Amino acid sequence: MNELLKNLTEAVGVSSNEKEVRLLIRNLIADHVDEWHVDAMGNLLALKKGTGASPLRVLVDAHMDEVGLMITDVESNGTLKFEGVGGFNDRTLLGKVVQVGPDKLIGVIGARPVHLLKADQRNSVVKMDAMRIDIGAKNKEAANSKVKVGDYAAFVTEYEELGKTAVGKAFDNRAGCAALIELLRGRPYPFDLYASFSVQEEVGLRGAQVAAYGINPDAALVLECTPAYDLPNENDVSPNVALGQGPSIYVMDGVTIQDPRLVAHITRTAVAHGLPFQIRQPGGGGTNTAVIQRTRGGIPAATIAVPGRHAHTPTMMIDLDDYANVVKLAEATLRGLTPEIIKRN
């Protein structure tokens, strides 16, 4: 059992409510870094001093927030109205268990039972605004004594491993956080390594932007968990990445063209170390690279990701070999990073 992934995914950290995850990660890295602090946004920033062999300042970023819900109103019957924090497919929420507020009250999201539905209702997607969270409160008063408008809610899933895959919530992006923690636990790098466990990625890549500004690195590597759509399908949807095929290297997504020199360095490193990798099919999506790249006068940046099936659901799945290879590839990429790779003539 990978305790690091278990502890990180079972912790709650909905965007802008990352405190629990932040404290957990702080405890996990404090003995392995030279300095750490929390910035105005809530990003956890750490410095692992280098050997002095290289003058570079390198940032490695992993967002620590997860998608979740926010309580917006309490109904007279004691159920809770909510909105999505981050992107949701409405189909993901019905019949799910959530944990609400700082006391982690168990709540469930149900709907009118199937027996009582008319045929057209059975064939309609229930929209989020028609759903309620039920914490078992008898009425509004009982609910108000336990929950406040503005409280956050997150999925509840016990981490488990199925062969060499693992199931849990929030692999996006605790898998990236776990990889970054493992990097910080290693021996010093040739350069000063700055780590940012950033907030609010799921609501618009907001934390990484200020983290990158504050650190002002020469180059950046983003560690992510990217949706894998390698499921059976009738049409050729050309799955962008597949589980078990190795770390996923971004070239271009919906918002960013990754720094080609860094992409080439990463793929060369993978080949040189005999590590599997897959180029993520260019297309939609986006990572913190988008905002880091555009920070100050521009920062060369690239992304390595663990492929994750069933993204933004309580039942994500990753391949543990992919995860281990992301750690290896990221470490080898960093140790081989020289000023020449990102130099402009």
Next chain:
Amino acid sequence: MDTFKLLKTLTETGAPSGYEEQIVPVVRELWEPLVDTMTVDRVGSLIAVKNGRGPEPRPRLLLAAHMDEIGLMVTHIVDHGGNGFLRVTNVGGVDRRQVYAQLVTVYGRKELHGVIGCLPPPMLPEERRDKPYGFEDLVIDLGLPLAEVAANVSIGDFVSFRQPLRKLQGSRVSGKALDNRASVAAVTVCLEYLQDRRHDWDVVAVATVQEETRLLGAFTSAFSQRPDAAVALDVTFGKGPGANDENTFDLGGGPVIDLGPNVHPGLYKAFLDAAESLEMSVSTATHARYSGTDAFGLQIARDGIPTGLLGIPLRYMHTMVESLDTKDVERTGRLLGEMIAGLDADFIAKITAAQMEEAKS
């Protein structure tokens, strides 16, 4: 036993209709100390008899609480990129709006855990993009290579949903298969209640099979056991989000006594009398055609069996977050026990005589 623990034990065991073999030993262990004999019948229902104190031949009351639950069945194994995925169909009335991103257990050559996945709507055929996910698009993802899946899973294997029972606020709980393990628990409470109460009738407690598909255990056990009267126990619709119409009932409001074609009015009255003697709040539900419960099968076994129906209010029926108030489970068990303790040798004669009188007048 603590009702939460009782329900936890019962609901966390998987037993989709037709594959009840895992829940039988669980119920058997619960009922063993409370009854005189136990057998499993030809179709798999567990039949437990608690003898009454009346003179022989004693009348017999059959209690039917179905122990099966809705689930899924493997229809084929799909190879995709060397991984083995499962296509499934429903066993019983599964709400397909609610199955995406759920945890499951597949009962293959060994038990395998998995999750239910689907491509995002933009990647589905155009005509299905605005609909809830259907079984043509959903897959069980076991996270295993094809060879390992093929070695352990066959077409026709049963699948159950997997979700632990959890405590909500107050005495409410949420989980899967409370439909109808809540009633199995209520029968257990009833049998405990009768340890200290004299009852003249024999009580034939049956954990029935395949209610969710075709009421199989109700039809067959009522035939083989030849009871003089019968009571079906099942969950009924709880008032809650999306369900506030007539015939929905407050969680915590007490047992629901059914009235309608599947129910003999004499048994309805017997439950009202028992509730009055216990000073217990109860509600009346009505079904205008059929009750959708084991009562439908029990009533027409052999030459007809006077049948009653008790309901436990439950929110979100047929989902993995079914919710109820544990107090309603306890009350339903006590109400049933009190009704049984009040049955005398002439009960059937009295309730049928009433109808004879009406017919003659």
